[in-house]
Amino acid sequence: MDFRYHYTKEQEEFRKEVRAWLEANVPDKMRAPYGSFYDLPENVYKFWRGKHKELAKKGWLYPTYPKQYGGGGLTVEQDVIIAEEFDRARAVRNFVNGVVFPALLIWATEEQKQKFLVPFLKAEKTTFQAFTEPQSGSDLANIQSRAVRDGDDWLISGQKIFVSGQATPDYLFGPIMTDPEAPRHRNLGYFMIPYPSPGLELKRQNLLNGRDQNFVFMDNVRVPGDHLIGGDHQGWQVAGSSLEIEHGGRGSPLQRDDYMKNLVDYARATTHKGETLGSDPIKQQLVIEAYADSHISGLFNLRNYWLYQIRREMSYEGSQNSLYGREYRMRNANRARDIMGMYSLLDDKDPGAPTNGMQEAFQRSSLVGAHPGGAIEVQKVIVARRLGISRTRERAAATPSTAGISGG
Ligand SMILES: Cc1cc2nc3c(=O)[nH]c(=O)nc-3n(C[C@H](O)[C@H](O)[C@H](O)COP(=O)(O)OP(=O)(O)OC[C@H]3O[C@@H](n4cnc5c(N)ncnc54)[C@H](O)[C@@H]3O)c2cc1C
Structure with missing residues (x-):
């Protein structure tokens, strides 16, 4: 067959x-x-x-x-x-952080879709995801930034961190606390915050992988009432639609892994004392482990892409995909160091760096990549909850796939 x-x-x-x-x-x-x-x-x-x-x-x-x-x-x-x-x-x-799309497709009114979604999809405007705060990374529901009603508008104050994106956006999107008296998960609204706005400041944050994150400072930033997506106590539910996709729930049809392929090519082509690196039994084992790990991750991605497209409700699959992808990349970065030695740490400015310092970039990005969209341990907690081996149980939030919305 x-x-x-x-x-x-x-x-x-x-x-x-x-x-x-x-x-x-x-x-x-x-x-x-x-x-x-x-x-x-x-x-x-x-x-x-x-x-x-x-x-x-x-x-x-x-x-x-x-x-x-x-x-x-x-x-x-x-x-x-x-x-x-x-x-x-x-x-x-x-350049648009696409995790906003499921939130808009499911929760926005028709007018809001025209206002926000259309210019993003036409590439006329960009937006950055502003979820994380200094005290609410893994514990995302602990958001402290505050939105207070002022007539038809909202005034927003607080701080966000690790907000990724190139240049400056037209909007920031994310949950903000609307009701400090309400219980956790019922006290947030999901806002589109226009940039620039008086009282809103973005400051570059320099991480290992480059200068593409921002600190965000908000001091009484005026946001029109129609920039709230969903109800003023529904922000956690709206954010859930974004997070489901961010946690790997849409998967990917792509099976390519340039770093792994580069490692295989390196082991095949590099010689030491007349023998290729790949003929060293230890290095050979490491290359094959890197190869297998990469393919398993590719298959998780492909499976989720398929499940998403056939509109099958998922439970643990998104976070399983995200978890495996992050862990295997760190394992392969370790293997690259064992296979290539110090050459894996030469960057693109060093004339002796193999493949323009590609593996050095991977050393940094694999480490930094362990955190965005919820750290490794958080993905494990989500999988545990959805497999029913945790104190609390949870189901996946709605996505355009399961909500029956065409496209997305
Ligand atoms: C490159 C990069 C890009 C990012 N982009 C964005 C972005 O665009 N927008 C945005 O909003 N955020 C972004 N983030 C933030 C990211 O979502 C957070 O870093 C992540 O959610 C973890 O939060 P934290 O950094 O506050 O770590 P913490 O929550 O302080 O966690 C620190 C460590 O403790 C562990 N830990 C915490 N709680 C538990 C627990 N209950 N059980 C076991 N272990 C636990 C964590 O797994 C982690 O290893 C980005 C981060 C990075 C590194």
Whole structure:
């Protein structure tokens, strides 16, 4: 039996069209660098801001999102082809933090979808995710930033940290406390906060992987009433729709892992005392472990992508995917050090660095990647709750897939 998916002639033609467009439109110096996603040189950022508008018009930026909101309205097969070809060309996909989309698709009114979702999907505006606060990272429900009603508006004060994104956004989105008297999980609202606004300040935060995070300071920032998504006590539920996707619930059709492939190539091509590294029995074992780990992670991603597309309700699968992805990347970074020795720590400025310092970038990004969207231990807690081996039990929040919303 042949289990492979066979593309139709039309789909193969579509692939050729996407590939040809990328070849004609993406010069080598504009391709995504390894390591950090957002921390691009300014000219590269500007180039992609322009290209994203063109891509959105073609329907290729958000292929499966509804056409009436600026998405492509394309099929899942076209989505996979675009993802594979963009990945192959090292194209920079987008600058909008996409975890806002499920929240808007499910919880926003029609007017709010037109106001917020449409300009994001058309690449006219960007937004950063502002969830984490100094005291509420893993314990996200412990948000202390305060929103107080002032006529039809809200006045927001407080602080957020680790807010990722290139340049500056048009909006920050996230939960803010609306009612200090209400119980946990019932005391938040989910806001779209316009940037710039008087009283709102973003300050760059420099992490191991580059300068693409921000501290956010809010001092009586005036936010119009229609910038609240969902009810003023529903912020936790709205945030849940974002988190379900951030925790890996939409998966990915991509099976590529450049760092792992680079490690295999390195072991194959590098010689020591006349023998390839791969013929050393210890290094050989390490390379094969890296290879297997990477493939397992790819399969979790593919399974979740499939479950999402067929609208199957998930429980632990999202966080299982996220957990495995983070842990295996750290394991592979350790293996890279054991296989390559000090060469794995030479960065792209060092002429002796193999593959322009790609593995050095991986050393940093694999460590930093253990935290975004909930740390490793938090993913384990979520899996435990959903498997029913915890004091508390929980079900997955609604996603566009399970809410029956077309596209997304
Ligand atoms: C590169 C990067 C990008 C990010 N981007 C964004 C962004 O765009 N927007 C945003 O809002 N946030 C962002 N974050 C923040 C991220 O979501 C938080 O770092 C994460 O939720 C953990 O919170 P914390 O850093 O406060 O760690 P803490 O919550 O202080 O945790 C510290 C350590 O203690 C462990 N721990 C905590 N509680 C428990 C427990 N109950 N049981 C067992 N172990 C526990 C954690 O697992 C962790 O290892 C980003 C973070 C990074 C590093």
